[in-house]
Amino acid sequence: MKSIKDYVVPTLTLFLICLVAAALLGLTNGVTAPRIAEIEKQQTQEAMQEVLPDAAEFGKITEDAESGCSWAEAKDASGNVIGYAVTAAGKGGYNGEIKLMVGINKEGAVQKLSFLSIDETPSIGMKLKTNESFLGQFFGISGSAALKVKGGQIDAVSGATKTSTGITDAVNNALICYSNIKGEVSANG
Amino acid sequence: MAENKSLAKEFSKGLIKENPVLRLVLGTCPTLAVSVSVTNSIGMGIAATLVLVCSNVVISLLRKVIPSKIRIPAYIVVIASFVTIVQMLVKAFVPALNDALGVYLPLIVVNCIILGRAEAFAGKNSVPASFLDGLGMGIGFTFALIVMATIREILGAGTFLDSIDSLTKLFGVTSFTGFTLLKQPIAMLTMAPGGFLVFGLVMAAANRIAEHQGKPKAELSGCAACPMAASCALVKKDEKCETAPAKENEKEESAV
Amino acid sequence: MKLAGIFLTAILTENFILCKFLGICPFLGVSKKLKTAIGMSTAVIFVMALATAVTFPINKYLLEKNGLDYLQTIVFILVIAALVQFVEIVLKKFIPSLYEALGIYLPLITTNCAVLGVVLLNVDNGYNFAESMINSIGGGAGFMVAMIMFAGVRERLEGCDIPKALKGLPITLIAAALVSLSFQGFSGVVDGIFGLFS
Numbered sequence: 109m110k111s112i113k114d115y116v117v118p119t120l121t122l123f124l125i126c127l128v129a130a131a132l133l134g135l136t137n138g139v140t141a142p143r144i145a146e147i148e149k150q151q152t153q154e155a156m157q158e159v160l161p162d163a164a165e166f167g168k169i170t171e172d173a174e175s176g177c178s179w180a181e182a183k184d185a186s187g188n189v190i191g192y193a194v195t196a197a198g199k200g201g202y203n204g205e206i207k208l209m210v211g212i213n214k215e216g217a218v219q220k221l222s223f224l225s226i227d228e229t230p231s232i233g234m235k236l237k238t239n240e241s242f243l244g245q246f247f248g249i250s251g252s253a254a255l256k257v258k259g260g261q262i263d264a265v266s267g268a269t270k271t272s273t274g275i276t277d278a279v280n281n282a283l284i285c286y287s288n289i290k291g292e293v294s295a296n297g
Numbered sequence: 298m299a300e301n302k303s304l305a306k307e308f309s310k311g312l313i314k315e316n317p318v319l320r321l322v323l324g325t326c327p328t329l330a331v332s333v334s335v336t337n338s339i340g341m342g343i344a345a346t347l348v349l350v351c352s353n354v355v356i357s358l359l360r361k362v363i364p365s366k367i368r369i370p371a372y373i374v375v376i377a378s379f380v381t382i383v384q385m386l387v388k389a390f391v392p393a394l395n396d397a398l399g400v401y402l403p404l405i406v407v408n409c410i411i412l413g414r415a416e417a418f419a420g421k422n423s424v425p426a427s428f429l430d431g432l433g434m435g436i437g438f439t440f441a442l443i444v445m446a447t448i449r450e451i452l453g454a455g456t457f458l459d460s461i462d463s464l465t466k467l468f469g470v471t472s473f474t475g476f477t478l479l480k481q482p483i484a485m486l487t488m489a490p491g492g493f494l495v496f497g498l499v500m501a502a503a504n505r506i507a508e509h510q511g512k513p514k515a516e517l518s519g520c521a522a523c524p525m526a527a528s529c530a531l532v533k534k535d536e537k538c539e540t541a542p543a544k545e546n547e548k549e550e551s552a553v
Numbered sequence: 554m555k556l557a558g559i560f561l562t563a564i565l566t567e568n569f570i571l572c573k574f575l576g577i578c579p580f581l582g583v584s585k586k587l588k589t590a591i592g593m594s595t596a597v598i599f600v601m602a603l604a605t606a607v608t609f610p611i612n613k614y615l616l617e618k619n620g621l622d623y624l625q626t627i628v629f630i631l632v633i634a635a636l637v638q639f640v641e642i643v644l645k646k647f648i649p650s651l652y653e654a655l656g657i658y659l660p661l662i663t664t665n666c667a668v669l670g671v672v673l674l675n676v677d678n679g680y681n682f683a684e685s686m687i688n689s690i691g692g693g694a695g696f697m698v699a700m701i702m703f704a705g706v707r708e709r710l711e712g713c714d715i716p717k718a719l720k721g722l723p724i725t726l727i728a729a730a731l732v733s734l735s736f737q738g739f740s741g742v743v744d745g746i747f748g749l750f751s
Contacts, residue, residue: 118364125359125371129378129627136382137623140389147392176679204399204677225396229333229454229487267484322722325581326666329574370634373664377627385623400673403626407664409578489572490734497726501718 151224152209156180156193159211159220163190177285182211190214192289196282201228201274208275210282216290217250218279226271233271242272246279251287253279307426311433314512317410318441319503324410327401328438329492332445334454336461336475340394342439344387344402346432348379349411353419353431355379360420372415373406380406393463410438441499448495453486455479556687559680563691565739569667570699571732575692576667580700581725583658590704591697593662596655598693600662601671603640604633605689608672609682629672630664637663667696703732 156166160182167181177196184190191213197205207225212218221243228234236242245262246253254260255276264272317323324345331341352375356363363371384402388395395402405411414434419427451457458475485491507513569575576597583593608629616624641659644652662668671692675685706728715724 114366118367121362121364122367122371122374125363125374129374130624133378133381133623133627136385140385143389144385144392147389151392227396227399229484232484322581325577326574329577370631373630373634374627377630381623381626384626400670400677403673404575404666404670406626406630407666407669409664412664485734488737489574490730490737492574493726493730493733497719497723497730500726501723504721504723505718 152195155195155209155222155224156182156211158222159209160191160193160213161220163193166193172285172288177281179285179289191219192286194282194285194289195224196278196285198274198276198278198281200277201226201233201271206271206274206278208278208282210279212250212282212286215250216283216286217248218246218253218283221246221275221279226274228268228271228274232265232268236265236268236271236275239265249279250283252283304425304429308429308433311430311435311437312440313437315434316437316441316503317413317434318438319500320507321410321413323413324408324438325496327404327408328442328445329489329496330401331398332442332449332492332495333487334397334450334460335443335446335458336464337394337397338442338446339439339461340387340391340464341398341401342435342442344383344394344398345405345408345410345438346435347383348376348405349414349435349438350428350431351379352376352411352415353427354424356415356419357422357424357427363420368420369412369416372412372420376411376415377406391463393460397460397463410434445495445499448499449486449491451478451482453482453484453491455482556683559684560687560691560694561742563688564695564698565736565742568695568699568736569671569692570696571729571736573670574666575670576665576696579658579661579665579667580696580703581722581729583661584700584703585707587701587704587708589658590700592655593658594693594697594700596658597662597667597696598690599655600633600637600640600659600668601689601693602686603636604629604668604672605675605685607636608632609675609685612676625673625676626669630669633668633672634663667692699732699736703729706732 152169153166157163162184163182164185165183167183169178169180171178177194179192179194181189182191182193191211194210194212195207196210197207199205204227205225206228207223209222209224210218211220211222223237226234226237228236242263242265249261252260253262253276255262255264255273257264260276262272262276264276311317315321318325318328327341327345331337352372355375356372359371359375380403383405384395387398387402414430418430422430447457450459456475456477459477460474462474483491486495563569567573570577570580579593579597584590611628611632612625616622616628637659641652644659671689675688678684678688680688707725710724710728719727
C-alpha cells in the first residue's frame with residue numbers, strides 16, 4: 109500500500125501543478141494574443157505603406173507557401189494595381205533570418221525596402237538598415253538579386269558580408285514570390 | 298528587528314557578494330549572448346528578474362506541498378509557465394525586445410540562476426525571504442549584464458543606450474535614443490569572441506576585488522550550485538566538474 | 554545539398570558554443586580533461602538528436618495544429634527532462650557500459666541551454682523533420698569539436714605561468730575567446746563550398 113501511495117501522491121501533485129499552469133497560460137494567451145496580432149497587423153500595414161507610398165489601399169494578404177513569403181496587392185486611389193508589397197525572409201545573416209517588406213512595382217522592379225525583423229551585430233550589421241548606398245543598389249532590380257561575388261549585381265558592404273548576404277537573399281525571395289504571383293495572376297486570366 | 302536585518306541581507310547578497318554571474322558563475326549563456334547592448338541587457342534583466350521573483354515566491358509557497366521526488370520537474374513547470382507568461386507580455390508590449398532577445402527569452406527557463414535559486418533557496422525558505430532572494434539575484438544579474446554590455450556596446454558599437462526608446466516607450470518617452478560615442482568601434486567586441494574576452498576580463502576584475510576583501514575567487518563551483526548537482530553522477534563520483542572544493546550537498550534523495 | 558549546408562553551418566559558422574553561447578556551463582566545467590570532454594559531448598549529441606526526434610512530432614501534430622504555440626517552451630522542457638531521466642534509467646539497467654561512458658553526464662545536459670536551445674531554434678527556423686535532425690546532430694557535433702579543441706587548449710594551459718588575477722576562470726574565458734575567434738574564420742567556407750541556401 110505504501111509503495112502505491114508513494115507514486116500516486118507525487119504524480120497527482122505534479123499533474124495538478126501542470127493543470128494550473130496550463131490554465132494560467134491559456135488565460136494569459138487569451139489576453140495577450142489579440143494585442144500581439146494587432147501589433148503585427150499594424151507593423152505590416154506601416155511597412156507596406158512605407159515601401160509603396162503611392163498606394164491608397166492594400167488588398168488581402170495572401171501566403172505563398174512554396175516560397176515562404178506573403179504578399180498583398182497595392183492599388184492607387186482610382187483602383188489600379190500599382191504594385192505588390194511582399195514580405196520575404198532571407199538566410200545567411202549573422203543572427204537568424206532577416207525579414208523584409210519589399211515594394212515591387214507593376215513592372216516587377218524593386219521599389220523600396222523596409223526591415224521587419226533584423227537582429228545583426230549592432231556595430232556593423234545593423235547599420236545596413238540605414239545604409240542608403242547599399243540599399244540603393246536594390247532599387248530597380250527585377251528578376252533576381254544576388255551578390256556580385258556570386259555573379260549578381262549587389263556589392264556587399266565590407267565587414268558585413270553575412271548581413272549583406274541575408275538582405276540580398278530576402279530580396280531575391282521576394283522577387284521569386286513576385287514571379288509566382290505573376291504566374292498565378294495570368295493563369296487566372 | 299533581527300528578522301528585518303536578515304531579510305535585508307537576503308536581498309543585498311545577490312547584488313555583489315553572491316552575484317549570480319560574477320561570483321556564483323551561473324547564467325553564463327544569456328550573459329554572453331545578451332550583453333551586446335545595454336538596452337537588451339536591461340530588458341533581459343527585467344524579464345529574468347520577473348520570472349525569478351515569481352517562481353521563487355510560488356515555489357516557496359508550495360514548498361511543503363511538493364513531494365521531494367518530483368521537485369525538479371515541479372520547479373520546471375512553474376518556471377516554464379512564468380517564462381511563457383513573460384514572453385507573451387513582452388511580445389504584446391515591447392515587441393522590439395522580443396526580436397532582440399530572440400531565442401534567449403524562452404531560454405530563461407534553463408537559466409541556472411532560476412532553477413538554482415529554486416533548488417537552493419526557495420524550496421527551503423519562507424516566502425518573504427525567497428522573494429527578496431529572487432529580487433536581489435535578479436538585480437545582481439541585471440547589474441552584471443549592464444556592466445558587460447556597457448563595455449561591449451561603447452567600445453564595440455560606439456553607442457550607449459542605443460534603441461532605449463523601445464523600453465522607454467512604455468513610459469511614453471520616445472525622444473531619447475541613446476548616445477553615439479565612437480566612430481570606429483572594435484566590432485569584434487560585439488561578436489562571439491568579444492563576449493568571452495570581456496567576460497573573462499570582468500571576471501578577473503571581480504576576482505581581484507574579491508581578493509582584496511579577503512574572499513575566495515569565483516570558481517566554477519557551478520557544479521555545486523548547479524540545480525542538477527544532487528543527481529549529477531559526476532559530483533557523486535567525486536570527479537568534480539572543476540577544481541572547486543567539493544561542497545556538502547544536502548543528502549536529499551532526488552528524483553532518480 | 555541544403556542538408557549538408559545546414560550540417561556544416563551548425564558545426565563551423567554557427568557553432569553552438571563558440572557562436573551561439575549555448576551550453577557554456579558544461580563547456581567550461583567539463584572540458585578540462587579530454588576523456589570527460591568526449592563523454593560529455595557524445596551525451597550531448599545523443600540527447601539533442603533524441604529530443605528533436607521526440608519533440609518535433611509533438612510540436613507539429615499536437616501544438617502547432619491546435620494553435621497551442623505558446624505551450625512550446627513548457628512542453629519541450631518537460632519532454633526533454635522526462636526523456637533524459639528515462640534514458641538514464643534504461644541505460645543504467647540494460648547497457649551499463651554505455652551508462653559509464655555517457656550516462657553520468659545526462660542530468661547535466663537536461664536543464665542546459667544547449668538542448669532546449671536547439672529544439673527552439675529548429676522551430677524558429679521552420680525546419681522540417683530531416684532538417685531539424687541534421688541541425689541537432691550537427692549542433693551536437695559542433696559541440697564536440699569545440700569541446701575537444703578546448704580540452705586540448707586547456708591541457709596546455711596547465712603548465713603555463715598565468716598572472717594571478719587571471720588564474721582560473723578568467724584565463725579559461727580568454728582562451729575560449731581565442732578559439733571562438735578562430736572559428737570566425739570559417740564564415741566564408743560553408744558559403745563557398747555549398748551555398749547556404751540552394
